[in-house]
Amino acid sequence: MTHPILIIGTGLAGYQLAREFRKIEATSPLMLITADEGRFYSKPLLSTALTSGKTSETLTTATAESMATQLNATILTRCNVTRIDPAQKTVWIGEKSYPYSKLVLACGADVIKAPLEGEGVSDVLSINHLYHYAMFQDLIKNKKHITILGAGLIGCEFANDLSNAGYEVHVIAPAKSPLELLIPESIGKLLQKALADHGVHWHLGCVASHVNKVENGYRLTLSNGEYLETEFVLSAIGLVPHIALAKTAMIKTQRGVIVNRYLETSAQDIYALGDCAEVEGHVLPYITPLLNSARALAKTLAGEHTAAEYPAMPVVVKTPIHPLVICPPPKDTVGTWKIEAVENDVRALFHDNTNQLRGFVLTNNAVKDRMNLTKLLPPLF
């Protein structure tokens, strides 16, 4: 009997890989294992779902059962893989083992927990899965005042979405401006102003240290000596690739599970893609990189050894109050930003020391330049 190709994870990386594989190989055994319910949904829609009136139910486009039929695959849901044994080519769910012919880690990222104290800490929620979103929608019902920790992509998108839905939103972050790690400060300030004009309150340059329960919610203590009373705290301070499972198999990890452009880990017949992977040194927790990886890896799994290609991949920030497309320069690239503004439309270009364009940020009407600029950027590999 041939052991199945086994994919751990049914997020977009796992399911997309399975779909691409089935386009090439209709019948060979395929198994997916997931710790969650295995519903198919588009995760980026979570941070615009209030505006679009979606719930966790209506965001679901297929159940695990219907995905199993579509993919001609076995899908084990609510099963947490606890260990991988590369020598025996098995994965373990508690005391039960499952053999594989090839194994793919598509196990996503872990949310970073804010270093908070106080008896309200366990009520602070982060959203990185559909079931988190279901909890969130339930918990914010009948509430009006929400505080977000973090002013990165996800924090800003939820700030826009929640304020669209009529909530009073406060954002607390140590940064001087939103999206500080991705875009120049002056452009971050424009986003900050646009969201402030929309009703978002900013508490920048400080962090929350304590979350204590009070009669109608929580009292946050800020590092600048201020206090903020709120009804709900959403933490969006970031994600880190999930590497704990790879470590059980002594697979090499750094920021993520280390893979080459063939998505091969340091262990034979074990691959990784999506948010858990560090591909040729790049940790890019976005959709386009995982789609490119899935296409290449599907071919490799079907017998045609294929490298993934990573062109420059811009990301649309879902803050419709201030449209923004970003393509940050690759990590550690030395160079300078040149920022041109025509009224509210900003075009910021990042050139390296050889004057090669390496990144850009576009706002408002300037987002129309996205395709042309992307063509001018060199591929990552």
Ligand SMILES: Cc1cc2nc3c(=O)[nH]c(=O)nc-3n(C[C@H](O)[C@H](O)[C@H](O)COP(=O)(O)OP(=O)(O)OC[C@H]3O[C@@H](n4cnc5c(N)ncnc54)[C@H](O)[C@@H]3O)c2cc1C
């Ligand atoms: C709110 C939000 C908005 C976003 N918006 C955008 C956007 O606009 N554009 C963009 O490009 N990207 C966006 N992203 C990022 C993008 O959604 C992710 O990069 C992508 O969905 C990651 O998919 P994944 O399959 O790698 O991980 P996940 O979706 O996290 O899936 C991981 C899977 O692994 C399973 N798993 C983990 N550990 C185990 C285990 N031990 N045993 C069994 N199963 C396990 C989980 O149950 C899950 O099924 C957004 C992310 C968030 C949170």
